[in-house]
Amino acid sequence: MGSGGEAEIVYGDGEFHVVRPGAYVICAVTGNHILLDDLRYWSVDLQEAYESPEASLKRHLEKFPSQYSRA
Numbered sequence: 001m002g003s004g005g006e007a008e009i010v011y012g013d014g015e016f017h018v019v020r021p022g023a024y025v026i027c028a029v030t031g032n033h034i035l036l037d038d039l040r041y042w043s044v045d046l047q048e049a050y051e052s053p054e055a056s057l058k059r060h061l062e063k064f065p066s067q068y069s070r071a
Helices: 053-063
Strands: 008-011 016-020 024-026 033-035 041-043 048-050
Antiparallel strands (some): 008 016, 024 033
8 A cells, every 4th residue: 555655543442544655654563664564553543553452552651541440
């Protein structure tokens, strides 16, 4: 999909839109490239991509710790 470089994406609920074509996005946690065909995990609130559910959880624990703390 697109050129061989990094794509610019707008992440929505259950879907994403390509703003600038490219072949991949970068995982916000690991820095690894994620091919657009393999992109399954992202944050609408943070507008960033993750390569795995574990990376997504790690980022959300960092950014939103109060949502995961016990009362």
